[in-house]
Amino acid sequence: MREMQEWVAASGPDVPGPRRIVALDSPARVLLAAASRALRGEDCADLGYQPMLARFPGTPESVRRSAVARAGGRAALPVRQVGQVDAEWVARWMVDHYPPGQYPGVVLGSPSGAAVHLATALGMPWLPAGFEVAVQWPQGAVDNLAGSLAYGAQVAERLLAANPGVRVRQVHDPAARGVLAGSTVSLVLRWRQLPEAYRHFLGERLAPGAPVLLMRDVRTWPVVDQGQGHAFQLGSPGSGLTSADFRILSEPLDQVLRVAGGDPQRWEPPAPLGPQGYAEHGIEPGFEQSLLDWAREADSSLHRVLFAEPEALSAATADVYRGWLRAAGKTGDRCVVECGRLLDPWQVVRAGLVPYWCENATSRRVAGAEWWLAGSDPFSSVDVLPEPPGMRSPALAGLPQWLAVASFGRRRRALDRVAARGYPVTSVPTRHATEVLRAQPYDLPAPAPLDVQDALTGLRASGTAHGLLVC
Template sequence: MAMGLPREVAGFDSASAMVVALARFLHGRDTPPLGKPAFRALRPAAAVAARLPVTTRQWIYSVFSGAEGRPEADIARIDADAVAAAVAGLYPRRRYPAVVIGSSNGALTHLCAAMGVPWLPQTLLLPVRQQHVPPDDPMRAAHAFDRTARALLDRNPALVLHHMHDPNQDRLTLRRMAYFRVKRTRLGPAYEKFITDVLEPGGTVLIAECGQRWPTTRIGERHLFQLGAVGGMPAEEYRDGGLRVADYLRRYGAAGSRWQAPPADAKSPEAEWGFEPALRDDITAYADRHGFQTARLVFDQPEDLSPLIADLYRWWYRQRTLPANRLLIDSFILFDPRWTLLTGSVPYWTAFPVQPSLAGLRRYLDSGDDYDYLHLALFCHGVDSVGIATVEQWRELLQRARVAGAFAGVSPGRYPNDPYTFFGYQRALRTIPDRHPLPRPLSLTAIAAFLRNAPDRYPRVEIA
């Protein structure tokens, strides 16, 4: 790979992890732990840390994840086009029949791998060093970085900033880092040059549009504050509180029984997953100027794509006379496109190990043929957050395998705080005995044929 992501872009995040995984796949490489081959050296330390008391493990998680936070001055000086050039620079320079751009999504990453094409994210996370804002004080967090935000946005007029603050799932990281998620409203010169250089004449720009929305507070022009995030708790509960929130705050020693936050004044594209539609118009105008086609992949929520892509892979394997009887359940950034294909596994991506994701996975398993083998990854964010699915529930789900179901690299006794998960997951994939040659990429025509034969099964997904 020609270059890495700038330090001002978080590596421990959906968009960057998915870009790195897909780029490495297209270079013929696997996905290393946490997206960096150098992190393999941390595996012995993670094994030791996993045996420490829970409070110590939480402290380690907070330090490690929060260490990505950059000084405010660095964030204020970011050049979004230079960042875009670094993202595009990860991919092999060759001709592709399509380029995908838009929302972050694990199932979409597997679709891109199947097609053998790159994906350019609309949204990236810029981690800001945060030291004096308690996780349970969103009112204070909302305005903690106003000057830095204004400088960043004035320097980059094509960005919208979503300052995301989730004291439920991200409380350990929030001790040291604030989440500045920025969305592009224009392609910009770096993305335009990449597409022009690599897209085949008459090729397709596929726009991935997740319609997930969330209540926000406008702080300034192109500057929004979002309390909470997609996961185990609905948006309303973050602001209204309730017994679950009160119990959670009490367990973690916080004062009060709910979070005080600035009033929401709109619903906006969700900070991490939602698509900002202004980008679509710029893509369409660019494609028209250069003689490219455009298509839209539209879905309401992040996991709406997961059943579709799982069934696409299963159909694809059967077309190749492979067994298609092994389901690999991804979790957030725990996935590997190359090893998924090498082991002949069907990928089903879950955003997080939370109750809505568990319910969606159950619906998927109820809706089709059973699987002989289930392999379950569980991303560990370190805390027993509101809405997390329990180990007992995951064990029950694994019993649905006709032959064997197993946790993939996570210790049930240490979940949801198992620092070894990020290393154990990679090892778990390599213990799967099956090996198959990597296939030729799926064409858009083949995917369209698959969709024509099963359109009613995926009512939440639209191809336009």
């Protein structure tokens, strides 16, 4: 913490701190906050995060759209500060989230609420393999693909000049970011190798021989490689649409563009879109290799967990939790289905719940929860926390689908009313998950930390059928 305070004190008005650099809307930011609090034995009651798209509820749609675009621009990084971004300082800020002491291992990799829950059960920190930056795009437009690509290339050039140790993935996705795709450009910075702050953290804060778990999202998507470390991605797996929808201007994308204030007739994807590559939350090969090299030098074991869909890791982690709770003499018969940034790992452990995490509120991700519940031993209660994304999209799950998830509870079937009221454009802060989970009965004491070998065995046993690979 001392190093962070010194860095903040040294920062001037044109030197952005990590809190300004890491995008407010990025999943890794909230997951890191939740993971570090859980490791300190704290809940997420102080996290007032609200998705940018969900702000200004109740106003006319055209007015709200303009207000959200302006708010997103103000929260984004000004172009003049892009050259001052330091990815190493961001890494230091991330590891400084964790309190002093030694840990029995660490979980790194792609952003996933399931990975955070697993890290909490193991008593380990969770760290991302990259971070997202939103940069102001004056005079931008949701439907201006050529302008987005050209502007993003200029921004990426400045970022890479100051940070040769990262690659930049630009993602233009109005289906996931709505009107924000026209007021900002979204850039995911992925470390090419372990940043020095991570290397120091592993060397100084892990117990000798402590295991390392690398969680890899291996979803693919068409990528336009611009060279020099910058790649452009049109759409994303998290949008709920397919890559073909973005190429041919499908009916779902047409609806999305109109909701975001764009003109479908101006939608002209770059040609060619490029071959399939790992999507924005993939991991750079050099990062994995440097982690493997570190593990060999430290005489530690590196375990890689690869998932082709986020629900594969969510289902396997939920099954591991159930076995962990039952081995500790608890029922493991109460389930909570979380969504996006509505999660609280510490309250889940405190209440003895089985957590299933949906990446977002798209129909495909929610269907994953339905399939898992349908194939699981029945739960006595199922509580559902849908995160309203703040925009309307044909790819989103409707309330009937969320109710179907809750219906798997034998005795208690609860769809959170606050989140459901005004869904999908209502505004619900992250701490609302804490408020809901605090109302669950206590089931203390918490089990002893999950053994890493038991976790890996459980992930293999449950995840193989879902396409999860543990190696």
